Amino acid sequence: MKHVLAIDQGTTGTTCLVVAADGRVAGRAYRELPQHFPQPGWVEHDPDDILQGVIDAGREAIDRAGVVPDAIGITNQRETTVVWARATGKAVARAIVWQDRRTVPRCQELAPRAASITATTGLVVDAYFSATKVEWLLREKKLHARAEAGELCMGTVDSWLLFRLTGGAMHATDHTNASRTLLYDIGTQAWSPELCALFGVPASMLPEIRPSSGSFGTTAPEMFGSAIPVMGVAGDQQSALFGQGCWQAGEGKNTYGTGAFLLLNTGASRPVAGDGLLATIACDAKGQPAYAYEAAIFIAGAAVQWLRDGLGIIRHAGETEGLASSLPSNEGVYFVPALVGLGAPHWEPDARGTIVGLTRGSTRAHLARAALEAMAYGTSDVLGVMRDRSGTRFERLRVDGGATANAWLMQFQADVLGVPVERPDMIETTALGAAGLAGIPAGVWKDGGAFLASRRFDRFTPGAAQAAARAGLAGWHRAVRATRGWARDGGAGA
Numbered sequence: 001m002k003h004v005l006a007i008d009q010g011t012t013g014t015t016c017l018v019v020a021a022d023g024r025v026a027g028r029a030y031r032e033l034p035q036h037f038p039q040p041g042w043v044e045h046d047p048d049d050i051l052q053g054v055i056d057a058g059r060e061a062i063d064r065a066g067v068v069p070d071a072i073g074i075t076n077q078r079e080t081t082v083v084w085a086r087a088t089g090k091a092v093a094r095a096i097v098w099q100d101r102r103t104v105p106r107c108q109e110l111a112p113r114a115a116s117i118t119a120t121t122g123l124v125v126d127a128y129f130s131a132t133k134v135e136w137l138l139r140e141k142k143l144h145a146r147a148e149a150g151e152l153c154m155g156t157v158d159s160w161l162l163f164r165l166t167g168g169a170m171h172a173t174d175h176t177n178a179s180r181t182l183l184y185d186i187g188t189q190a191w192s193p194e195l196c197a198l199f200g201v202p203a204s205m206l207p208e209i210r211p212s213s214g215s216f217g218t219t220a221p222e223m224f225g226s227a228i229p230v231m232g233v234a235g236d237q238q239s240a241l242f243g244q245g246c247w248q249a250g251e252g253k254n255t256y257g258t259g260a261f262l263l264l265n266t267g268a269s270r271p272v273a274g275d276g277l278l279a280t281i282a283c284d285a286k287g288q289p290a291y292a293y294e295a296a297i298f299i300a301g302a303a304v305q306w307l308r309d310g311l312g313i314i315r316h317a318g319e320t321e322g323l324a325s326s327l328p329s330n331e332g333v334y335f336v337p338a339l340v341g342l343g344a345p346h347w348e349p350d351a352r353g354t355i356v357g358l359t360r361g362s363t364r365a366h367l368a369r370a371a372l373e374a375m376a377y378g379t380s381d382v383l384g385v386m387r388d389r390s391g392t393r394f395e396r397l398r399v400d401g402g403a404t405a406n407a408w409l410m411q412f413q414a415d416v417l418g419v420p421v422e423r424p425d426m427i428e429t430t431a432l433g434a435a436g437l438a439g440i441p442a443g444v445w446k447d448g449g450a451f452l453a454s455r456r457f458d459r460f461t462p463g464a465a466q467a468a469a470r471a472g473l474a475g476w477h478r479a480v481r482a483t484r485g486w487a488r489d490g491g492a493g494a
Contacts, residue, residue, distance in 0.1 A: 018065035023454025027065030073232035073438030075239035103132035122279025131182035170217030213287020232437025243433030256403035276344030295344035335370035415469035
């Protein structure tokens with residue numbers, strides 16, 4: 001039986017899975033990744049730590065599986081930026097992580113050009129993305145002369161890993177990662193000469209852009225014990241979308257983690273960024289570029305964590321399911337969990353968490369239910385904007401992330417949306433997406449259908465409570481308006 005090594009290189013660690021053609025995980029390993037915080041707002045990784053964690057976890061997963069994988073798929077934390085010497089493969093500085101905020105002043109300087117940059121890239125001008133990070137490294141480390149001479153390479157984490165794992169033979173990336181750099185023209189699906197000039201990034205530094213599924217070179221034998229072809233690469237959220245089988249226009253997924261990441265495949269139709277939505281590149285069934293909307297809800301599962309750690313009204317997240325189902329309704333209690341501001345589709349950075357509708361009869365059950373409902377209502381708001389802006393009708397929502405273990409939440413989400421919610425039997429869809437992208441061209445699976453054939457999905461369909469759940473949207477929107485009004489008041493009269 002054929003196998004794929006899926007490398008999921010994340011912000012806090014690396015998970016490696018050896019996935020068999022029948023869908024079994026034959027081997028698994030994990031390595032934590034140290035974080036560095038040299039100044040307030042700065043977040044860095046040592047690129048050598050990233051590489052070593054991948055090698056160690058990959059070797060362990062392969063040893064546990066007792067097989068030599070037929071291919072490797074890589075998925076990675078996006079936007080994190082590495083610059084290294086082409087001749088030696090040695091990083092010139094620590095990687096600047098996607099969370100890093102040191103380039104906020106530069107982004108503010110670019111405000112007059114923000115609209116045109118968004119039109120080209122589908123992104124907003126923000127320190128989150130890669131362009132200002134590499135610009136900062138070249139300026140502060142005085143590397144411009146070396147960059148202009150062709151001595152340096154830059155890339156996101158996938159490019160760094162490809163270069164090092166192939167012994168310097170491959171300097172490449174895929175469209176999904178390239179589309180997160182603020183240097184990529186989402187219309188031409190190529191690097192933008194104008195944006196590279198704006199940020200002072202020589203074309204010689206940039207990796208070659210390839211489809212997410214196909215040849216990305218072969219690892220040096222000493223990396224994993226034998227030479228293995230790398231056949232798939234995608235950024236983490238797009239990899240999860242592929243792993244969920246959302247390959248056609250109108251198919252979307254939501255990852256319920258600390259926050260929530262929503263992607264909606266729009267196919268060949270290029271979406272227009274706005275209303276808190278980003279336009280990005282995803283994958284079709286063959287790993288070729290497809291368009292998608294993406295949005296982030298800042299607080300999802302973190303609201304339940306706050307109930308546990310901040311208020312101490314629950315001992316573990318699993319309690320919320322029983323508490324929520326113990327009530328016939330929310331009885332007018334809503335929680336807008338804007339604990340770090342409101343993300344999509346409202347984008348109100350000064351908003352703060354708000355609970356409305358409390359009475360003497362309100363209990364911890366009401367707060368638990370309100371926290372769960374907030375995840376479902378927030379998801380509904382974002383998907384509604386995606387639908388309206390793209391003209392794409394979605395027929396179902398596939399889900400992953402820790403909060404999907406809560407069956408009450410999944411049923412409520414289906415009732416609010418009015419479409420089925422499908423939860424996979426294995427929620428590590430990011431790694432599985434990388435496995436699929438690599439395994440299909442490697443012949444582990446003959447096509448996407450065969451890849452998904454080994455998967456099972458729990459299906460939550462809209463039920464008798466659908467009308468009440470959707471009616472609750474009016475109360476939710478009223479609560480959101482109250483939250484935004486408080487933020488915009490600015491303390492007048494205080």
